[in-house]
Amino acid sequence: MWTELEIILRLFVAALLGGAIGYERGKAGKPAGVRDLALISTGAAIFTVVSTSGFPGGDPSRIAAGIVTGIGFIGAGAIMHRESGGVRGLTTATSIWIAAGVGLAVGAGLYYVALAATVIALLLLFLHKN
Secondary structure (H helix, E strand, C coil), X not given: CCCHHHXXXXXXXXXXXXXXXXXXXXXXXXXXXXHXXXXXXXXXXXXXXXXXXXXXXXXXXXXXXXXXXXXHHHHHHHCEECCCCCEECHHHHHHHHHHHHHHHHHHCCCHHHHHHHHHHHHHHHHHCCC
16 A cells, blocks of 8 residues: 555654654643654554555544544543633643644644644744733
8 A cells, every 4th residue: 555665754744743743842841842743643643544555444533533532541540620610631631632633643644734733833822822
């Protein structure tokens, strides 16, 4: 299906795009930074690549659903409830979620979609600073 070189390229692209989102989070002083979001994006990409090329005849949408569910648990860990009743970490949790989506898109070979999602995420993150 794909050459191993193309698969490796996909992993690096996923790491770079996820890392770009993580860079913004790190600059904002948030706990999930470049390493975390690059790893999340790369992980989503490898699961996507393996599910689509490693198991011919399988249903890759099941892996996508599993990635979304698993990332939901990681994102939930980033959200903290304040004693004052507020919520903290929601933007970091959504950044984790979008980084996984970017990795999923790259793993599926949708490079322009992944790049567009990264640019949109960065614009939104830079647009409004608290």
